[in-house]
Amino acid sequence: MVRRSRARRRLRAGRVTPEQARGETPPLRVLLPRGLASLARESGIGAAIRHQESAVRSLGHEVVTNPLRPFDVVHLNTPFPDTLLLARWARLRRRPALVWAHSTEDDFRDSFPGSNALAPLFRRWIAHLYRRGDTVVTPSAYSKELISAPKYGLRAPIRVLSNGVDTGFFHPDPSARERLRSSLRLAADAPVVISVGMQLRRKGILDWVKVARAMPEVTFVWYGRTDPRLLTAEVQRALAGAPANALFPGYVQAEQLREAYCGADAFCFLTTEETEGIVLWEALACEIPALVRGIPLYRDAMPDGVLTHQVTGDGPEFAGQVVQRLRALLDGELADLTAAGRRAAEGVDLDQVAQQLQEIYRLAGVLPANPVTSDA
Incomplete structure (x- = not known):
């Protein structure tokens, strides 16, 4: 008793x-x-x-x-x-x-x-x-x-x-669109593409900067940072020479990151290798359209056109292919996979x-x- x-x-x-x-x-x-x-x-x-x-x-x-x-x-x-x-x-x-x-x-x-x-x-x-x-x-x-x-x-x-992923915290919020653009001092209709991660070549930042340079009409925002002492020379050059439409706010708290997922027009994740990628689950939970590099993990776990749109490759033509696919995604020419992405996120x-x-x-x-x- x-x-x-x-x-x-x-x-x-x-x-x-x-x-x-x-x-x-x-x-x-x-x-x-x-x-x-x-x-x-x-x-x-x-x-x-x-x-x-x-x-x-x-x-x-x-x-x-x-x-x-x-x-x-x-x-x-x-x-x-x-x-x-x-x-x-x-x-x-x-x-x-x-x-x-x-x-x-x-x-x-x-x-x-x-x-x-x-x-x-x-x-x-x-x-x-x-x-x-x-x-x-x-x-x-x-x-x-x-x-x-x-x-x-x-x-x-x-x-x-x-x-x-905490799908109770990371969830769709259409009202974040206006707040995100206000915080970035952009026009209310400005297209915004984001990525999240440390500033490493493996995370795809070199190609990401090339894509941003080829799409000056879009604002690209990279959330996350790496100690400058740990940056490779090529990443340092890419950051120093990034175009004006590429923004780097650094590491932000979860609430601000959720605003970005919910308020942006697309999540562009060009990582070359992952064991899972928590940030992709967060993005899918917030129902943001996602374009990722078709690395083996994602090709097997979520084939192109199921949860994400994908571009496979790693050569000099890769960035140009991403630009074409990203423009199609922003213009609404690709299938809307956001509901499927949310359901998959709820599964984890x-x-x-x-x-x-x-x-x-x-x-x-x-x-x-x-x-x-x-x-x-």
């Missing part, structure tokens, strides 16, 4: 779900360490960590950030040295470690100065980290295929779990991701060492 009374009190306090109150899914203490992860705050990995926190809390579990506190399972997300130390700490504590394989050798290339030369060393490093996991979690079937290659040497189970909503995460905990044998009785 005492145990039931405590469960009912925690249920009323919103600390556990009804299933947990009945003892069906005991609450866990999930360690999501801050540490060096703060360095990735503005990247896709930073967004993925925030999504994991939301998913964990929605399941009624406790988020722990201090590794010296009791925990039942640890999520490790970054390729930084403290990930190795935390994995060893979990092993000493006899707690399972879930390692997220956000990065691959392929998406490390064309990123920072010297990244192509260092890519094989980076792969050996991340493979060493991934092998420390009792379970490896990766955001797409495509990335699972990459890290399943013998050169990664993984033996632990590999689970696919989308990073997800954080609530859906949370339930799949709970199943991964079950498969990994994650159990609470002691009952959770307080919030983080």
Whole structure:
């Protein structure tokens, strides 16, 4: 009776779900360490960590950030040295470690100065980290295929779990159109095309600037930034020589980013390699028409004309092909895929991701060492 009374009190306090109150899914203490992860705050990995926190809390579990506190399972997300130390700490504590394989050798290339030369060393490093996991979690079937290659040497189970998107936050808002143009000091009818990400060659910024130069009648806005010290020389030249209709507001908060998704006329995402691409899910959730580079991930997961319009290629003619397709999209000559994109985004909503995460905990044998009785 005492145990039931405590469960009912925690249920009323919103600390556990009804299933947990009945003892069906005991609450866990999930360690999501801050540490060096703060360095990735503005990247896709930073967004993925925030999504994991939301998913964990929605399941009624406790988020722990201090590794010296009791925990039942640890999520490790970054390729930084403290990930190795935390994995060893979990092993000493006899707690399972879930390692997220956000990065691959392929998406490390064309990123920072010297990244192509260092890519094989980076792969050996991340493979060493991934092998420390009792379970490896990766955001797409495509990335699972990459890290399943013998050169990664993984033996632990590999689970696919989308990073997800908060479709309750990222949703269509027609009124954002006027606010976006006002904030950019543009005419009410000015066409606006956006992209989001770090300013890296891999993210397609070189081609994006070429497209902007070829379409002076359109305002192009790139949200996101990279420390100038980490920019390659060619990206520095592209940014310095960008046309006047190409704007770079830098990193913005989620509310401002949502305004951009909802207020712009198109999302032009020319990345050359992704393991998933959270920003594309955010754009689709906001029902903005999307034109992307037809990389293997998107060609397989969302063929051209299903959720996005795509241009495949990487040669000197690629930017010109994007210009033609983008003009057709802005002129309404291409099929409207926004409703399909929204439905697909709802399929990877954080609530859906949370339930799949709970199943991964079950498969990994994650159990609470002691009952959770307080919030983080």
